[in-house]
Amino acid sequence: MTIWRLAPHARDGILVADLRRVGDNMLLPDGYSDIPPGKIAAVVTHLEMRERPAPLPDPPGAWALRRVEAPGLDWYRDHYRRIGEEWLWSSRLAMSDVELAAIIHSPRVEVHALVHDDRDEGLLELDFREPSQCELVFFGVTAKLIGSSAGRFLMNRALQRAWSQPISRLWVHTCSFDHPNALAFYQRAGFRPFRRQVEVSDDPRLDGTLPRDVARHVPIVE
Numbered sequence: 001m002t003i004w005r006l007a008p009h010a011r012d013g014i015l016v017a018d019l020r021r022v023g024d025n026m027l028l029p030d031g032y033s034d035i036p037p038g039k040i041a042a043v044v045t046h047l048e049m050r051e052r053p054a055p056l057p058d059p060p061g062a063w064a065l066r067r068v069e070a071p072g073l074d075w076y077r078d079h080y081r082r083i084g085e086e087w088l089w090s091s092r093l094a095m096s097d098v099e100l101a102a103i104i105h106s107p108r109v110e111v112h113a114l115v116h117d118d119r120d121e122g123l124l125e126l127d128f129r130e131p132s133q134c135e136l137v138f139f140g141v142t143a144k145l146i147g148s149s150a151g152r153f154l155m156n157r158a159l160q161r162a163w164s165q166p167i168s169r170l171w172v173h174t175c176s177f178d179h180p181n182a183l184a185f186y187q188r189a190g191f192r193p194f195r196r197q198v199e200v201s202d203d204p205r206l207d208g209t210l211p212r213d214v215a216r217h218v219p220i221v222e
Contacts, residue, residue: 042175
């Protein structure tokens with residue numbers, strides 16, 4: 001019989017759990033596991049690519065990529081919220097100014113905005129702080145551009161920027177709170193799944209971090 005154990009660790013202050021086989025002990029068994037009121041739980045899929053993929057043509061559209069050097073914290077939080085609140089992005093909103101600046105002002109972290117009609121409508125964040133690899137940390141567009149092929153344009157730029165550096169691995173994670181097409185989109189871009197986890201955290205809509213009326217695909221349970 002295959003036995004798994006929930007092995008928790010923290011990422012951005014959120015409990016993340018690997019499913020690992022350990023003898024005859026099983027902390028997260030097959031079947032249903034209760035999530036306490038006020039908490040949310042997502043299945044997280046990690047994906048990677050180990051070599052630069054063949055470039056794909058850009059879709060037609062009036063988009064541009066803008067590198068944001070030393071992003072202002074207010075700009076970053078507003079942009080992050082506009083793109084991510086529907087998918088319950090909240091980890092960066094809970095950080096102090098010092099914690100957030102330490103990440104996005106690092107010389108090994110790149111923050112880019114997708115520009116459309118002279119407005120910032122997409123976010124691309126690449127983290128090169130680990131030697132020989134890059135994490136695609138945040139990737140998304142605002143609601144008005146979903147379904148417009150802007151995501152394909154942004155992914156082309158992400159792959160171009162990431163593989164312009166001397167890396168041997170590019171990786172990303174997505175979860176069951178994200179857009180339902182996100183996982184397939186990453187796989188079409190050339191990423192391959194290598195790990196699955198369960199992530200449990202406080203519901204950010206209950207403490208005011210995010211509005212209560214966002215992410216209706218994840219019901220609030222109090």
